[in-house]
Amino acid sequence: MADWSRRRFLQLAGLSGAASLNGCAGIVSKSNSKAHVVVVGGGFGGAIAAKTLRQLDAGIKVTLIEPKASYITCPGSNWLFAGLTNIKNLSVDYRALSADYGINLVSDSVTRVDAERRRVMVAGGEAIAYDRLVMAPGIDFRWDTLPGYGEASAQIFPHAWQAGPQTLLLQQQIQAMNDGGVVVISVPAEPYRCPPGPYERASMIAWWLKQHKPKSKIIILDAKRSFSKQKLFEAGWAKHFGCGTANSLIEWQSIADNPLVGLDAQTGTLTTDFGDKIRGQVLNIIPPQQAGRIARESGLTDASGWCPVEPQSGRSKFHETIHVIGDAAHYAPIPKSAFAANSEAKACALAVVALLNGRPLPEVHWLNTCYSLITPRHGISVAGVYKLDAERNIGMVKGAGGVSRLGDEQAAILEAGYAGGAYLSLVRDSFG
Amino acid sequence: MIRLVIAAIGLLAAGISLAEIETQAIALNCRNCHAADSSEIPTLTNLSAEQINRMLLDYKSDKLPATLMPRIAKGYSDEELKAVADYLGRR
Structure with a gap:
């Protein structure tokens, strides 16, 4: 893992800590x-x-x-x-x-x-x-939205959607999984914290699995019909993780019309409305x-x-x-x-x-920028500029914002670096 | 590095106008990405108001290629960009 991005990231983290x-x-x-x-x-x-x-x-x-x-x-x-x-x-x-x-x-x-x-x-x-x-x-x-799943279940099927022990638990489960195992990521309907987060997560897990357990697979069960930066993620998954082939490391399924109706905690099996059963060695259930x-x-x-x-x-x-x-x-x-x-x-x-x-x-503007990593050297972003519209509701400023250019490999490398830099800046601005 | 930007933001300094506060409302958001002194994303403290204004206008019109800033600069009028540049360049 001693690649460029990791070194840069740790370097930046050190720099962040040292500055006063x-x-x-x-x-x-x-x-x-x-x-x-x-x-x-x-x-x-x-x-x-x-x-x-x-x-x-x-x-x-x-x-x-x-x-x-x-x-x-x-x-x-x-x-x-x-x-x-x-x-x-x-x-x-x-x-x-x-x-x-x-x-x-x-x-x-x-x-x-x-x-x-x-x-x-x-x-x-x-x-x-x-x-x-x-x-x-x-x-x-919301712990009560899936029969068979509840607050205690998160100790077995981590959400890892509040960072800390849950993040480590999910990592440990992935590292302990057999090569050839299945990681299921269950994604709720919107609104939820960090819309592109589940897909960056799938990418980061896939990156690790590709090197350590390449026969494994990630299945994303998505309550939505589409997702943030979808074309960019899918292009990245095709390039790096065989998406679109029989050996794809990541498989995304919309279950908007076939929602989850139950969890069998004993076998780690999710059941959908139509009776489909999806079993995973690791279940990362992100609740509503x-x-x-x-x-x-x-x-x-x-x-x-x-x-x-x-x-x-x-x-x-x-x-x-x-x-x-x-x-x-x-x-x-x-x-x-x-x-x-x-x-x-x-x-x-x-x-x-x-x-x-x-x-x-004062009249105000809001700004959102969100970087995601597909690999340590492949970053993508979405941005939006917002202000109040004529009805005094928040509106996205037309002509601004949007996602990274598809297929721009040089930009993808740059944006991987910017992802780390923007993270450190946001932390410095907020807590430093 | 961001001290200069921070030093900027006293709201009740004598004579500050509503327009100035509204410029501040835009400029504060620049710090989300430009607060840390990383080699990836530069701070803005070494740039003059004129330099910042030129760059923002060039991002807006796609004369200056970049990954993200053209998408953001298009969200503001030329007057807003100039006011933000003046604000950041003064500090």
Whole structure:
């Protein structure tokens, strides 16, 4: 695995860790607002929201509530299956946010939001008052959508859709599998976190299998009829993994009209509506998703399970002083990605500062860029620029965005490098 | 390297206009990819406003080939790109 990309990636990771930045030097303005903004959730959205608020107005006190001392990023976690990274390289902490930006860190979990009295209760018993609350709770899974499958099943059939022990469990199962085994990846209907993620994952697993267990196969069972960057992925799979031949390492099947109806945990067999049985030595079941628990319990979700927001400010449609950003919120057509969460958080922070200082809300743009690796030297991307349309809904700016050029081999090599660079930049911007 | 960009973003600095804040709303997103000093993706701190503006316009019109930036630059008006370039180039 000592290829160019791995070396570059580790080099970059080292560089990222070594750099330091005195962010306080950058705070050039301070209002007399003395307002207190509480941010719940220390993922990409919550971290950059807290940091941007402090950068925009050092007069605002910002508290970030996050139970974990460190966070393992979902972006980049598929690269672990190809041996390009490890959990340590994917781990970030909150020390810079606290030390360099004066963010008050509370290492606890929120048990309840009292929207009427504008305070949050944490498990330790404290009640923390806020002027505005920014919720970035990420996703939870819907465990009850497949008979035979439940929360405990994830210890046997890992989702690995929140990076960490689940990622390692899936990797261990793949490494322990016999050559000739079948890995099944079950993909939910949209919306879910990271639309291209399952296909990058299949690519990274295939890359490893091709070298270590080449008789094996990956079957993707997809609740959708098509998927993000499909032509680019399929071209890459044809080029590298025999897609379209009898010996294809990756087989994609849409089961939109023939959905999964059950799991037999004893035999590792999935059954579809028409009675098809798909057995895998490794089952990577990615369940359907919803907004994180605290958002649901705080009355911020609608029937879809996600949080509707007024996009310009990120304000909840149900609570005027609560904003929701990131995967938990409904910002469609912006996809649920860490990059998009970062962009949503910045727009939200601008709005929060404007509201706290009695200024008009600015018009904002959102940006999403998402790189995927097909191999360590074959990268692809999708981008989108978004702003409010005439009806004040989020719309994709016409003529902009889109995916990489199909068949451009030089671009594919460049974009593999950019994938690593963009990841490190996003981590630095959000947590550094 | 990104300190210069960070130093840019005080919102309440004297005289800052709504238009300036809206430019900031665009420019903050540049940092998603251009915050780390990697050899893959350059930071913008060594470029002047004029250089950034020329590059953004050339990406937009496909005069300057690149993998991603032409797709992004097409999302903004020439005036927005100029304002972003001025904003980034000042810092």
